Amino acid sequence: xxxxxxxxxxxxxxxxxxxxxxxxxxxxxxxxxxxxxxxxxxxxxxxxxxxxxxxxxxxxxxxxxxxxxxxxxxxxxxxxxxxxxxxxxxxxxxxxxxxxxxxxxxxxxxxxxxxxxxxxxxxxxxxxxxxxxxxxxxxxxxxxxxxxxxxxxxxxxxxxxxxxxxxxxxxxxxxxxxxxxxxxxxxxxxxxxxxxxxxxxxxxxxxxxxxxxxxxxxxxxxxxxxxxxxxxxxxxxxxxxxxxxxxxxxxxxxxxxxxxxxxxxxxxxxxxxxxxxxxxxxxxxxxxxxxxxxxxxxxxxxxxxxxxxxxxxxxxxxxxxxxxxxxxxxxxxxxxxxxxxxxxxxxxxxxxxxxxxxxxxxxxxxxxxxxxxxxxxxxxxxxxxxxxxxxxxxxxxxxxxxxxxxxxxxxxxxxxxxxxxxxxxxxxxxxxxxxxxxxxxxxxxxxxxxxxxxxxxxxxxxxxxxxxxxxxxxxxxxxxxxxxxxxxxxxxxxxxxxxxxxxxxxxxxxxxxxxxxxxxxxxxxxxxxxxxxxx
Numbered sequence: 305x306x307x308x309x310x311x312x313x314x315x316x317x318x319x320x321x322x323x324x325x326x327x328x329x330x331x332x333x334x335x336x337x338x339x340x341x342x343x344x345x346x347x348x349x350x351x352x353x354x355x356x357x358x359x360x361x362x363x364x365x366x367x368x369x370x371x372x373x374x375x376x377x378x379x380x381x382x383x384x385x386x387x388x389x390x391x392x393x394x395x396x397x398x399x400x401x402x403x404x405x406x407x408x409x410x411x412x413x414x415x416x417x418x419x420x421x422x423x424x425x426x427x428x429x430x431x432x433x434x435x436x437x438x439x440x441x442x443x444x445x446x447x448x449x450x451x452x453x454x455x456x457x458x459x460x461x462x463x464x465x466x467x468x469x470x471x472x473x474x475x476x477x478x479x480x481x482x483x484x485x486x487x488x489x490x491x492x493x494x495x496x497x498x499x500x501x502x503x504x505x506x507x508x509x510x511x512x513x514x515x516x517x518x519x520x521x522x523x524x525x526x527x528x529x530x531x532x533x534x535x536x537x538x539x540x541x542x543x544x545x546x547x548x549x550x551x552x553x554x555x556x557x558x559x560x561x562x563x564x565x566x567x568x569x570x571x572x573x574x575x576x577x578x579x580x581x582x583x584x585x586x587x588x589x590x591x592x593x594x595x596x597x598x599x600x601x602x603x604x605x606x607x608x609x610x611x612x613x614x615x616x617x618x619x620x621x622x623x624x625x626x627x628x629x630x631x632x633x634x635x636x637x638x639x640x641x642x643x644x645x646x647x648x649x650x651x652x653x654x655x656x657x658x659x660x661x662x663x664x665x666x667x668x669x670x671x672x673x674x675x676x677x678x679x680x681x682x683x684x685x686x687x688x689x690x691x692x693x694x695x696x697x698x699x700x701x702x703x704x705x706x707x708x709x710x711x712x713x714x715x716x717x718x719x720x721x722x723x724x725x726x727x728x729x730x731x732x733x734x735x736x737x738x739x740x741x742x743x744x745x746x747x748x749x750x751x752x753x754x755x756x757x758x759x760x761x762x763x764x765x766x767x768x769x770x771x772x773x774x775x776x777x778x779x780x781x782x783x784x785x786x787x788x789x790x791x792x793x794x795x796x797x798x799x800x801x802x803x804x805x806x807x808x809x810x811x812x813x814x815x816x817x818x819x820x821x822x823x824x825x826x827x828x829x830x831x832x833x834x835x836x837x838x839x
Contacts, residue, residue, distance in 0.1 A: 358390065358394070358721075358722070359389045360385075360389050360390060360394045360395035360396055361385055361388070361389050361394075361396070363397050366399075368398055368399055369396040369398060370398055370399060372396075373398075377817050377821070378705065378817065379704035379733040379734065379821070380733075380815075382729070382731050383734035385405075386405055386407035386731070386734060387407075390405070391407060391408055392406070392407065392410060392720075393406055393718055393720050393722075394407065399544030399545045400544065400545050400546055400547060401544055401545075402727065403727045403728070404722055405728075405729045405731060406730045407731045408718075408735065409735055409738070409741060409766040411717055412730050412732070412765045412772070413765040413772075415709070415717060417765075417772065419715050420774050420775070422711055423710065423711055423712070423728055424709060467597070468785050471513050474509060474512045474513055476677075476679050478505060479678075479789055479790055479793050480677060482501065485501075486501075486794075486797070486831045487831075489831060490798065490830075490831040490832055493830070494830070495828050495829060496828070496829060496830075497827070497828050498648060498828065499648045499822070499823065499826040499827045502648050502790070503640070503641075505644070506640045507644075510640045513782075576595065576599070580599065583599065641820040642702035643783045643786045643787055644822075645702040645821070645822040646783070647786075648823060648827055649696050649700040650696040650791060651794065652811060652827050653692075653695075655800065656809070656813070657808075658808065660692060660748070661795075664688055664692055664795055665795045665796070665799075667687070667688045668686060668795045668796045669796055672796055678793045678797070680785070683788055683789065683792060686788070686792060689788065689791060690788075693784070693787060693788060694750070694759075694760065694767075695748055695753065696748075697736075697760055697767075697769040698737075699748060701732050701769035701821075702820035702821060702822075703732075703820060703821075704732060704733030704821050705730065705731055706771050707771070707775070708727055708729050709728045709730075709775075710725065710726065710727050711724055711725065711728060712724065730768075730771075732768045732771075735767075736766070736767060736769070738766070741766040742766075762776045796834070797833065798831040798832060799831075800829045800830070800831060800832070801829065802828075803828050803829065812825045
């Protein structure tokens with residue numbers, strides 16, 4: 305069985321696997337004939353406005369500009385093309401679908417603030433088949449009263465500052481368990497796979513936050529996840545070639561995904577039913593999880609909003625099992641993958657720059673001097689660590705292309721007319737490395753933020769790792785709380801060295817394309833205990 309890593313992470317290209325079904329299926333002749341007929345019928349009515357007004361590279365028949373994205377990771381290649389063809393906005397045709405790539409702060413401001421209501425996120429065919437509630441979630445709900453009320457629920461009640469503070473004990477307990485685990489490894493002189501450990505830490509924190517306990521995933525569920533990975537390519541092709549919307553049905557992908565959707569629905573129904581039964585029996589404990597919060601809101605009716613079971617399931621998917629999210633990589637990216645990726649990149653950058661590592665460690669050890677554990681009470685005093693995290697997010701935004709959007713009407717951006725039904729991609733990775741805004745943009749230098757008011761909260765469009773505007777990531781506070789607490793503990797309790805005498809300059813920082821863009825190689829380090837931690 306093909307693993308999801310093998311499918312979505314290709315060492316040569318993140319897009320080359322899109323073409324696999326064309327050359328491995330017996331229906332290749334039907335596909336080619338369909339595309340040629342579509343090309344002929346649309347040649348006279350193609351988007352002349354986009355061609356005339358928006359700069360972009362020349363394209364080939366049928367595949368458009370897909371061939372120009374097979375030599376590098378998407379965000380990197382799009383950045384290179386934008387520098388040559390359109391520093392603000394650039395037109396591409398990926399398959400049959402017109403795309404506009406935004407690569408400057410100026411253009412991002414217009415798309416995500418000035419005309420934010422015009423650009424809506426749209427679910428892919430994969431999302432539509434996998435999720436019956438794809439229109440009931442925060443990402444894909446059209447802007448309007450329904451969206452504003454659901455957004456308020458998520459930002460204020462579910463992922464707001466008060467709720468993040470409420471779950472502080474969960475984060476502190478899980479990070480403390482990780483420190484004890486690393487201490488045992490340090491006592492034996494063993495290395496730890498930081499990348500893998502950060503993923504499981506983030507998974508456990510999220511599961512406890514959402515479900516009240518860390519649920520174990522059985523082999524059957526893992527097999528379902530692997531199966532989803534195998535059928536994703538057919539839906540990817542259908543998204544880029546709407547004329548081939550029959551492809552998932554002909555190949556059997558649609559039937560498989562519908563079966564998997566029923567399994568996922570059953571799992572979510574079971575989780576909700578467990579919480580309802582516990583509530584009916586008298587509350588079942590003093591601590592609430594996020595499912596309880598949503599059920600309370602539904603029961604109270606205090607939100608002036610009819611919160612349906614579909615809404616609850618959609619929000620649950622956003623925050624719960626990481627492996628579901630991996631399969632639905634175009635639908636939701638929750639705090640699990642992005643938080644783990646941010647920690648991994650930050651540790652890797654500090655290992656490459658001993659000056660930054662030592663300075664960050666000295667700050668944490670000064671602030672928490674004499675304490676046996678690092679809790680969240682004094683995290684606000686770690687000013688230099690804040691700079692380190694910002695710089696890591698600038699260079700390595702976990703979602704470099706953010707969520708794709710689609711124009712709902714004709715609109716003008718930076719003097720160019722974007723037709724309706726055009727997919728819009730905001731390349732925040734390119735914006736964060738634009739020499740127009742950043743001195744030595746590829747250098748890891750946290751001090752650049754020391755005397756700067758630039759932050760990642762959506763007001764500075766040259767730095768938007770969490771997006772901006774109405775559809776900015778509602779989980780920003782949740783993610784940054786996990787990242788900062790974890791890094792502070794790793795820096796306080798341990799000194800770190802690379803395995804096998806590896807030179808820091810040779811540490812592999814190659815990116816790997818996936819749900820969140822992490823490092824291609826796991827970060828394996830040897831912890832050296834700095835203080836006495838209970839084992």
